Amino acid sequence: MSTTQIVILAFAAVGLFGALAIASVALRRGSAAEPVTGSTDRRAMRRDRARRRASAEAAAPEAAPVGAGHDEGPPPIDPVTIKQDVGPEEYGVTRRQFFNRGLAGIFGLFMAQMGIFSLGFMWPRIKAGGFGSKVAAGKVDELTAQVFLPDGRVSPLFIPAAQAYLVPFQGEQAGSSFDGLPVVAGGLMALWQRCVHLGCRVPQCDSSQGFECPCHSSKYNYHGEYEGGPAPRNLDRFVVTVDDAGQLIIDTGQVIQTSRASNKTAVYPQGPSCI
Numbered sequence: 694m695s696t697t698q699i700v701i702l703a704f705a706a707v708g709l710f711g712a713l714a715i716a717s718v719a720l721r722r723g724s725a726a727e728p729v730t731g732s733t734d735r736r737a738m739r740r741d742r743a744r745r746r747a748s749a750e751a752a753a754p755e756a757a758p759v760g761a762g763h764d765e766g767p768p769p770i771d772p773v774t775i776k777q778d779v780g781p782e783e784y785g786v787t788r789r790q791f792f793n794r795g796l797a798g799i800f801g802l803f804m805a806q807m808g809i810f811s812l813g814f815m816w817p818r819i820k821a822g823g824f825g826s827k828v829a830a831g832k833v834d835e836l837t838a839q840v841f842l843p844d845g846r847v848s849p850l851f852i853p854a855a856q857a858y859l860v861p862f863q864g865e866q867a868g869s870s871f872d873g874l875p876v877v878a879g880g881l882m883a884l885w886q887r888c889v890h891l892g893c894r895v896p897q898c899d900s901s902q903g904f905e906c907p908c909h910s911s912k913y914n915y916h917g918e919y920e921g922g923p924a925p926r927n928l929d930r931f932v933v934t935v936d937d938a939g940q941l942i943i944d945t946g947q948v949i950q951t952s953r954a955s956n957k958t959a960v961y962p963q964g965p966s967c968i
Contacts, residue, residue, distance in 0.1 A: 706795075710795055710796070714788065824856055825946055826944075827942050827943070827944050827945070828852065828942070828945055829936075829941070829942055829943075830859065830883075830940070830942070830943055831941060832939050832940060833880070833881065833941050836879075836941055840859060840881075841861070846963070847861060847902060848899060851886070855883060855931065855943040855945050857884060857885055859882070859941075860881070860884060862881065862916060862958070863880055869954065869956060870918065870927055870951040870953070870955070871949065871951050874949055875934070875949075876932065877933065878933040878934050878935045878941060878942075879941055881933065883930060883943045885929040888906040888908065888911055889924050889927070890909055890922070890923050895913070900963075900965045901964050901965060902960070902962065902963040903920065903959075903962060905968045909923050910968055911923055911924035912966075914961035915961070916958050916959040918953075918957055918958065918961075919953040919954065926950060926951060926953055927950075927951045927952070927954060929948050929949065931945050931949065932947040932949065
């Protein structure tokens with residue numbers, strides 16, 4: 694669940710609690726909360742007292758008749774004097790406490806989820822053999838045989854687990870933009886598929902023998918060297934090594950950036966452009 698969805702759910706829950714609170718208060722008050730208007734009717738009060746006396750005499754006929762000096766009947770009982778104190782264990786949780794605890798719980802859940810997501814972002818679990826770790830691409834001899842076309846041209850081999858193109862490099866690194874860098878092993882380089890301009894995936898172009906970005910027309914030769922467009926530098930590449938078994942190892946956790954090459958090591962274009 695995304696952060697935006699969590700925030701929306703939290704606001705919806707708060708709104709629902711508010712609506713329930715308003716409805717509860719309205720039902721408790723009812724029509725009795727309306728103000729009383731008008732004046733006191735003394736005749737009605739006397740009739741009420743006479744009715745109460747008659748009810749008392751009917752309930753206790755053996756009682757002595759009420760004398761003339763007691764026409765007004767017994768005084769009314771003050772409800773304040775007969776109230777009983779109720780402890781917290783009897784009435785439970787008040788409405789205010791319920792809503793406060795509910796809001797605190799929602800906020801605590803939101804903060805806990807944010808903390809978990811933050812930890813997952815800062816310390817991702819890198820799957821062994823996946824992107825961000827070392828990827829075994831295969832035997833160097835087999836990979837080299839796959840990147841050359843019968844007519845002598847090059848067809849980069851895409852390695853999905855490493856998000857990289859394997860291209861051959863048979864020249865000298867001396868004097869190039871990646872001179873002295875650990876980006877060539879077994880005569881192969883691994884170029885990241887990501888365009889350095891805005892991150893689009895850069896497809897290969899067999900006709901021009903290069904990489905051409907369809908998003909903003911950045912162009913690179915088959916060694917990933919900048920040839921044109923808004924890209925600020927060469928394609929990024931990964932550190933590569935060959936293990937004892939002859940496997941080409943692509944370390945996708947080590948990205949090498951190089952500036953635009955002044956001395957190109959590959960010819961581009963060698964045919965029509967794809968964009």
